[in-house]
Amino acid sequence: METPRYTPLVQSLPANVPFVGPEEQERMRGAPFAARLGANENVFGPSPLALAAMREEAENVWKYGDPTSHDLRAALARHLGVAVDNVLVGEGIDGLLGNLVRLLIGPGDAVVTSDGAYPTFNYHVAGFGGVLHKVPYRDDHEDLAALIARAREVDARLIYLSNPDNPMGTWRQGAEIVAALGDLPEGCLLLLDEAYVEFAPEGTAAEVAAEDPRVIRMRTFSKAYGMAGARIGYAIGAGGLIRSFDKIRNHFGMNRMAQAGALAALGDHGWLAHVQAEVRRARAEIARIAGGNGLGVIPSAANFVSVDCGRDGDFARRVLAGLVARGVFVRMPFVAPQDRCIRISCGRPQDLEVLAGALPEALAKAAKL
Amino acid sequence: METPRYTPLVQSLPANVPFVGPEEQERMRGAPFAARLGANENVFGPSPLALAAMREEAENVWKYGDPTSHDLRAALARHLGVAVDNVLVGEGIDGLLGNLVRLLIGPGDAVVTSDGAYPTFNYHVAGFGGVLHKVPYRDDHEDLAALIARAREVDARLIYLSNPDNPMGTWRQGAEIVAALGDLPEGCLLLLDEAYVEFAPEGTAAEVAAEDPRVIRMRTFSKAYGMAGARIGYAIGAGGLIRSFDKIRNHFGMNRMAQAGALAALGDHGWLAHVQAEVRRARAEIARIAGGNGLGVIPSAANFVSVDCGRDGDFARRVLAGLVARGVFVRMPFVAPQDRCIRISCGRPQDLEVLAGALPEALAKAAKL
Known part of the structure; x- marks a missing residue:
């Protein structure tokens, strides 16, 4: 052996x-x-205010970060107009993706994504034994209707959609996504990756009700906020789903300087x-x-x-x-x-x-x- | 549904x-x-040099951290007298523990630890469906012989041992641990948590051959290096085991300021x-x-x-x-x-x-x- x-x-x-x-x-x-x-x-x-906040917080780096990211979650909740219980802070979208897949996907479980979409998502699905079903792009756009149809066919637990899309940069109106939620098969969660949404035209962000159990949205401080090296992203979803991450996440995993920097960045419009x-x-x-x-x-x-x-x-x-x-x-x-x-x-x-x-x-x- | x-x-x-x-x-x-x-x-x-390095690196926080942590791993390898391939950098020992458990432990697999030892390790084992077998402390020390005996009984894949121990602060000579490796049952990895080893008397660190497949050691910048809030730890083990983490870890998960700070901290004796x-x-x-x-x-x-x-x-x-x-x-x-x-x-x-x-x-x- x-x-x-x-x-x-x-x-x-x-x-x-x-x-x-x-x-x-x-x-x-x-x-x-x-x-x-x-x-x-x-x-x-990043914002000069974020830079200053990170440098100042370096003084406190001997302390673990707050495992609840309380202050940042509260600020995000205000920013988004949702309750604190609808917001989760994690180690970048990559970290959040890994934890979400772990919550939902075991060996053999079906997941749907676009063929050519974010490889790190696929990496996490494979890493937990999920079976990926891939739908082609249509005219360089992710094809939401086809993704949903495929999910129904294969009894998928999870659909990945990025809006704006990476790697093509194409996008659709958030309202289209909200309208399509009714078509999702039962038991299928839509993971909406909005990493780039701050660069997109008004109306691109999906205005989903925070407690809607059919969607989880993910955003990040890595792109528009210029803090990729800080590793800080967040998810917005129903309270029950957000709480479930507490069963598996690395509670003391957040960098304290990143927490302080993100809080300052969020305030610098x-x-x-x-x-x-x-x-x-x-x-x-x-x-x-x-x-x-x-x-x-x-x-x-x-x-x-x-x-x-x-x-x-x-x-x-x-x-x-x-x-x-x-x-x-x-x-x-x-x-x-x-x-x-x-x-x-x-x-x-x-x-x-x-x-x-x-x-x-x-x-x-x-x-x- | x-x-x-x-x-x-x-x-x-x-x-x-x-x-x-x-x-x-x-x-x-x-x-x-x-x-x-x-x-x-x-x-x-932390060292004033580490503080300065983190503050300086904040300027580059728009970049993702190097996913291989190349420079820090090279410095650690020199520091430890092992090859770079024997060193893995991760998001604190907590993050490394989670990934190690994920590599080895599936539902029903046996793991042995001391009753009252690090709860976060137990959390990860439970989180991947492992079955924990707990051995009592003996005179406020973790009981290595009893841990190994229990591992043999239950066909454990993994034993957790911390030296110095947390929460008691007791310790044993590293040489005792090295001597006990021959008693480990086949197919059982000893996870030696040396988070506190820099505070311990000479001879506490276990001088294990880097390529010994029976042991993985973990250390951290959170304790003696005063950087708990930076989230940076490392593992030392056989090349094959260290490489296997690449199958599942969050490759771009390291904070760039933490990488720079740890590198500077390591040099400030x-x-x-x-x-x-x-x-x-x-x-x-x-x-x-x-x-x-x-x-x-x-x-x-x-x-x-x-x-x-x-x-x-x-x-x-x-x-x-x-x-x-x-x-x-x-x-x-x-x-x-x-x-x-x-x-x-x-x-x-x-x-x-x-x-x-x-x-x-x-x-x-x-x-x-």
Whole structure:
């Protein structure tokens, strides 16, 4: 008998990881990236008030964070117009996704998502033995009606939908989602990932009743609030579902500086507006650069733009390799036909200048092979 | 059918939480604690170099942390004299415990621990459906021979042992643990929690060969390094076991400021020595205060001291309630006969003065009831 003995499920899991981080890529290529535009991070950074709060709270880092995240949850509840019991704070959406899947999905349980949607969600589903059923995108949008139909077919316990979508940046009205809730099969929860919603037009956020048991929404301080490295996200859902996380979550898992920073960030509406304006400007600039190279873009409601390289996935992968070789960290969709695109995060003017310099060469080299 | 549908395991789990945090207790009692001595936090705080590193890294919080924690792992490997592949960084020992249990323990699998040892470990075992087998303490020490014997009886996959022990503060030579490895039944992993080892006498840390498949050791920046609120711990084990965490862990779960702070903390030997001296001084002072009230203490190799209240658990619980009512946050062992004690974390002179003021009244009140 080998020591240790892993569970049968763990033995069956692959060893590969969802994403290779940019630092690892830099070590492998032996040089730093000149522009970091691959992980939809927010280079415009956190509110100065959030920065100051984190630095001040460092003094108290000898204390564990409040396991209930009381003050931040109270502020979020006020911000969202819901009760504190409808809000859960966790270690980023990634951490919340893992816990939600653990609550609902055991070996063999069916889950529905879009083919090419967030791989980390799929990683968690596989990690708890769930069976993923994938629905194709329709015109570069996640296809809500098809997701729901498939869920009914396979008796799914969970549907994943992101709005705005990642990796395409497309979006739909929140009201459409609310209207579709009545079509959800019984016993099926809709997980609505709104990580990018602060970048989207008015009306994109779904106005779901907080106690509606059919939906859980997730949001984050990693994107519009510029705090990806702090690891802090939140979920909004019915009180019973939110409380159930207490059965399994790592109660003392929150970083204390992150809690303080998020609280301060939430109060700085001016900085959020500044970031939103910078992101709009960057989206337009990415479209301009793409157009100058004869490429189109997918209209985006997020802090990234998918640039349509106009040919197949192999061509786009060559373009991506060319960009990476020229010091531009970018990523791309994994699945056809979305993999004809390169996904470029919104950067500062100096970041996008690097992109503008590298793209023509990357395209030329990709066309020659 | 209800929505959502929880797994049968989750439905069976209790809703209670492992610990109520001091902030929640302060909200319930309507007043802050005058001395925070209940969670074995390190009030002497992190190295000034670690503080500076975290504050500087706040500037980069818009970036996700390196999912491999490459630089910190490399520094830890050098510090420990092992290969990088033998080191895993995670969200505190609590986070690492959860992931380790998930790797090894499924419904019905046997796990052995001491009755009254770390409740958060038990929480994780229950959370994955494991069956806990508990062995009594012997003379306030965890009983390694009995733990191993029980593991053999019940075909355990995992044994939990902390050295120094929490909540008693007792310890054994690391060499004794190494010598006992040969007695472990096949297929049983020893999880050695060395969270407090930096406070212990030379020879307490177990000098295990890094590639020994029978042991995983866990340590933390929460205790001697004064960074509980940063959430950063590490595991040392065989390469295959360490790599297996990559199948399930939250890869982008590390706080970037915590990574930077831990790296700086690890290099500041002078600060660690300062903290160790302060903790020794505080242990002696707690013993002096206890003695002045006619109470003995359990000799401790950790940053807390268990004060023997000299009677039964009910009496000690009344003493604890009296201390809490007088603004002293403390905790106590859960299980008899260890629950005759109150566990008091090492504080600054001003913290222990508050304790010294409150203890006689708390004892008098407890004796009268």
